[in-house]
Amino acid sequence: xxxxxxxxxxxxxxxxxxxxxxxxxxxxxxxxxxxxxxxxxxxxxxxxxxxxxxxxxxxxxxxxxxxxxxxxxxxxxxxxxxxxxxxxxxxxxxxxxxxxxxxxxxx
Numbered sequence: 001x002x003x004x005x006x007x008x009x010x011x012x013x014x015x016x017x018x019x020x021x022x023x024x025x026x027x028x029x030x031x032x033x034x035x036x037x038x039x040x041x042x043x044x045x046x047x048x049x050x051x052x053x054x055x056x057x058x059x060x061x062x063x064x065x066x067x068x069x070x071x072x073x074x075x076x077x078x079x080x081x082x083x084x085x086x087x088x089x090x091x092x093x094x095x096x097x098x099x100x101x102x103x104x105x106x107x
Contacts, residue, residue, distance in 0.1 A: 009075070016058075018065055034062060 019037055021030060040046055041059045050057035059069070 016068070018069070031061070 019033075021033065025033075038059050042059055046055045
């Protein structure tokens, strides 16, 4: 099986975790939840726990997260178009059950 690069994909594969909420959640609650998550993620003890686990803690806004997901999903679409089954499966799993109506999965 070829690597992504051998298959013609200029892909940077990273792992990430995102907190999703239903698209119907009122905007004021989304903002309160986002602020609480940002506060926890900025906490030095939380940051240390991530780095001790060899993870890079990242604090993002909703807009930054949506932009990252758009890039990721575009890479997924490229992989699916090139017939890279492993990438297509990973992308399909990442989209399974996503409650965000605005972020439809291309695969």
